[in-house]
Amino acid sequence: MEDAAVFGISLGSASSTIALNKGTKTELLANHAGERTTPTLVSYREGGEVVGRAAKQTLHRNVSNTVSNMIHLIGKSFDDEDVEKIASILTCKVGKGEEGMVCYLVKEGEREKPIPVSDSLTLVLRSLYDTGEAFSGGEPEMAVVVAVPPDFTPPQRNLIRSCCEAAGFEVMRIITEPSAICLAHDIGQRNKTEKWYIISE
Numbered sequence: 140m141e142d143a144a145v146f147g148i149s150l151g152s153a154s155s156t157i158a159l160n161k162g163t164k165t166e167l168l169a170n171h172a173g174e175r176t177t178p179t180l181v182s183y184r185e186g187g188e189v190v191g192r193a194a195k196q197t198l199h200r201n202v203s204n205t206v207s208n209m210i211h212l213i214g215k216s217f218d219d220e221d222v223e224k225i226a227s228i229l230t231c232k233v234g235k236g237e238e239g240m241v242c243y244l245v246k247e248g249e250r251e252k253p254i255p256v257s258d259s260l261t262l263v264l265r266s267l268y269d270t271g272e273a274f275s276g277g278e279p280e281m282a283v284v285v286a287v288p289p290d291f292t293p294p295q296r297n298l299i300r301s302c303c304e305a306a307g308f309e310v311m312r313i314i315t316e317p318s319a320i321c322l323a324h325d326i327g328q329r330n331k332t333e334k335w336y337i338i339s340e
Contacts, residue, residue, distance in 0.1 A: 143161075143278065143282065144159055144160070144161045144274075144275055144276060144278050144282070145159075145160045145161070145282050145283070145284065145311065146158065146159055146160075146271050146281060146282065146283040146284070146308070147159075147160065147165075147283065147284050147285075147286070148264070148267060148283055148284070148285045148286070148303075148308075149285075149286045149316070150179065150209070150210045150260070150263070150264075150285070150286075150287070150299075151179055151210065152179065152207065152208045152209075152210055152211055153178065153179060153207075154176040154177060154178050154179055155176070155177050155178075155179045155263055155267060156168075156175065156176055156177070156267075157177075157267040157270055157271050159271065159274050159275075161276075166274075168270050168271060168273075168274055169270075170191065170192070170266070170269075170270045171269070171270070171273075172191075172192050174192065177190075177191040177192065177263070177266055177267060177270070178191050178192055178194060178195040179191075179207060179208075179209060179210070179263055180194035180195055180198070180205055180206070180207050180263075181194055181205070181206050181259045181262050181263065182194035182197055182198065182201050182204060182205040182206075183201075183204045183205075183206070183245040183247075183252075183254065184197075184201055184204060188262060190262050190263055190265075190266045191263070191266050198230070202230045202231075203230060203231055203232070203245075203246060204231060204245045204246055205230055205231060206229070206231050206243045206245070206254065206259050207229060207230070207231075208225055208228070208229060209256050209259050209260040209263065210260075210287075210288065211225050212225060212233070212241050212256045213256045213257060213260055213295060213298055213299070213302075214240070214256075214291075214292065214294050214295035214298045215240065215241050215295075216239050216240060216241065217233070217234065217235035217236070217239055217240065217241045217242075218235075218239065219241070222241050231243055231244065231245060232244040232251070234251070234253060236253045236255055237255070240255070240256075241256060242254055242255050242256060243255075243256065243259060257298055257301065257302050260299075260302045261302045261305045261306050264302055264303055264305075264306035264308070265306040265307065267306070268281060268306045268307045268308060271283075272307075280309045281307060281308050281309060282308075282309045282311050283303060283308040283309065283310055283311060284310075284311050284312045284313075284314060285299060285300075285303060285310065285312075285313050285314070286314055286315065286316045287299055287313055287314070287315060287316065288315070288316060289315040289316060291315070296313050299313060300313060
């Protein structure tokens with residue numbers, strides 16, 4: 140029986156990556172643009188939104204409606220002491236959304252529309268899903284292990300799980316980034332001939 144494919148995802152503040160492990164081989168996957176990293180950006184504009192490289196390419200024309208740093212904002216209260224610091228480096232505005240959680244504020248005509256951070260992250264994950272699907276070999280389920288910052292709380296982990304599932308993935312496990320590095324090191328020790336990618340910010 141063939142070994143099932145398992146994907147690994149790292150969500151960074153600037154870029155995100157997806158890798159595929161099947162049997163004894165692991166490969167960092169290239170997206171439709173041929174790049175092995177996808178900018179963690181979503182640009183909201185009239186007629187819809189664009190993600191990743193397309194959002195980066197149009198950033199100068201739509202700077203106030205392009206959102207980023209989702210991994211550092213997801214699951215945080217607007218009143219969290221970290222939010223003000225993070226907001227100071229964003230090109231878009233943030234505000235207080237449902238249940239007091241931080242959200243993005245994007246311009247929609249004459250008004251500002253609140254966008255939950257989880258919605259934006261789901262769009263990035265959907266882009267990674269599309270990349271992975273092209274390499275899945277027809278697997279009916281896209282099983283994934285996701286690396287998150289070590290200080291993530293259980294509610295933040297649950298939000299990441301929900302975003303992944305909304306994007307189409309089946310979440311096997313959520314692990315911390317240091318754990319992901321240790322696991323990759325251990326795998327590499329077992330087989331010196333294989334190339335392994337350690338993805339962390």
